[in-house]
Amino acid sequence: MLEGKLVRLRAPQRSDVPMFVKWFNDPETTRFLLRQPPMGMEEEESWYDSLVNKDTKVFCIETLDGRLIGNVGIVHFDWTNRGADIGIIIGEKECWSKGYGTEAITLLLGYMFEELNLERIWLYCDMENLRAQRCYEKCGFRREGVFRHHRLQAGKFRDDAVMSILKGEWLARKGG
Amino acid sequence: MLRGERVGLRPLENHDVLSLFKWFNDQRVLEDLGAEHIFFCVSLEEEKVMVERMLRDVRSQWFTIIKLEDQEPIGIIGLVNQDERNAAAEMRLVIGEVKDWGKGLGKEAVRLLLSFGFDSRGLHRIWLRVAEYNHRAIRLYRSCGLVEEGRSRHDHFHNGEWRDAYLMSILDTEWRSS
Numbered sequence: 001m002l003e004g005k006l007v008r009l010r011a012p013q014r015s016d017v018p019m020f021v022k023w024f025n026d027p028e029t030t031r032f033l034l035r036q037p038p039m040g041m042e043e044e045e046s047w048y049d050s051l052v053n054k055d056t057k058v059f060c061i062e063t064l065d066g067r068l069i070g071n072v073g074i075v076h077f078d079w080t081n082r083g084a085d086i087g088i089i090i091g092e093k094e095c096w097s098k099g100y101g102t103e104a105i106t107l108l109l110g111y112m113f114e115e116l117n118l119e120r121i122w123l124y125c126d127m128e129n130l131r132a133q134r135c136y137e138k139c140g141f142r143r144e145g146v147f148r149h150h151r152l153q154a155g156k157f158r159d160d161a162v163m164s165i166l167k168g169e170w171l172a173r174k175g176g
Numbered sequence: 177m178l179r180g181e182r183v184g185l186r187p188l189e190n191h192d193v194l195s196l197f198k199w200f201n202d203q204r205v206l207e208d209l210g211a212e213h214i215f216f217c218v219s220l221e222e223e224k225v226m227v228e229r230m231l232r233d234v235r236s237q238w239f240t241i242i243k244l245e246d247q248e249p250i251g252i253i254g255l256v257n258q259d260e261r262n263a264a265a266e267m268r269l270v271i272g273e274v275k276d277w278g279k280g281l282g283k284e285a286v287r288l289l290l291s292f293g294f295d296s297r298g299l300h301r302i303w304l305r306v307a308e309y310n311h312r313a314i315r316l317y318r319s320c321g322l323v324e325e326g327r328s329r330h331d332h333f334h335n336g337e338w339r340d341a342y343l344m345s346i347l348d349t350e351w352r353s354s
Contacts, residue, residue, distance in 0.1 A: 001203050002216060011201055011217040052221045059217050111216070114336040171336075 023091030199272025
């Protein structure tokens with residue numbers, strides 16, 4: 001458990017799966033997601049089961065009063081090069097733009113830089129998802145490039161912004 | 177079961193996973209375990225895999241520490257990395273129930289385990305690794321007769337920096353003369 005002022009990160013549990021299904025089947029929520037909907041209960045259950053054997057770490061984001069509002073996770077680790085990429089979804093729409101995602105990512109970055117000793121944390125994000133890019137910038141990420149026509153979605157190739165934050169930048173922000 | 181005055185050690189069982197799940201998601205418990213490299217936010221399913229691995233490992237023997245008055249599990253203790261040829265083993269200890277900290281229960285569990293290791297298993301040497309900042313544990317181990325024999329430099333990364341771990345050990349002769 002990792003707790004901030006608004007949210008905490010906790011382990012996922014099987015009983016969360018119906019919430020995941022709800023989120024991943026809402027077109028408004030999944031509009032910018034890199035993972036393609038729709039997702040059924042069985043698919044989601046088997047994804048949950050597969051986490052045990054995967055080098056992926058998923059954390060549930062809940063508000064301090066215990067309400068599950070989204071997930072944040074480390075998608076791949078590159079231990080040799082001390083890098084990792086992350087992803088996030090705030091599934092509860094009325095919780096958008098309240099700073100929950102920003103705090104969840106900040107908590108995770110602290111853990112990844114200060115406990116896991118990583119050097120570079122990166123992500124990619126739909127170029128049109130400006131809300132998310134603002135959030136990542138608030139967390140200290142910088143855009144370093146664009147993957148052009150990186151994903152096919154709804155019949156159209158979409159561009160993704162590549163964003164990253166380095167350990168030195170994280171420490172400088174913390175000190176400042 | 178190995179019985180002391182207030183605690184007992186019984187073999188770890190698969191059904192203990194619920195307790196381990198609770199303990200290993202408690203930041204207060206994890207804080208001092210730096211040397212163990214445990215991820216926070218371990219799911220129940222991941223914990224199940226961990227317990228199965230602990231039970232399957234032939235070189236380790238794990239016990240659940242229970243309070244004798246109500247049989248409530250409060251932690252785990254074990255001998256791992258057992259080296260039969262040299263009659264040595266590494267000890268691991270976690271008291272997961274924070275409400276039971278500071279009552280001397282861990283000390284009793286360690287003494288039960290040392291007695292088991294030396295008097296029943298015929299070990300010659302029991303050693304452990306402990307994070308340099310885990311003062312509570314270091315005090316406990318010293319009070320059970322373990323001595324610092326070395327330092328594992330930059331043993332693990334914690335709170336933004338490399339931290340050392342102490343190596344501590346006790347020999348059978350020291351155990352018998354105490």
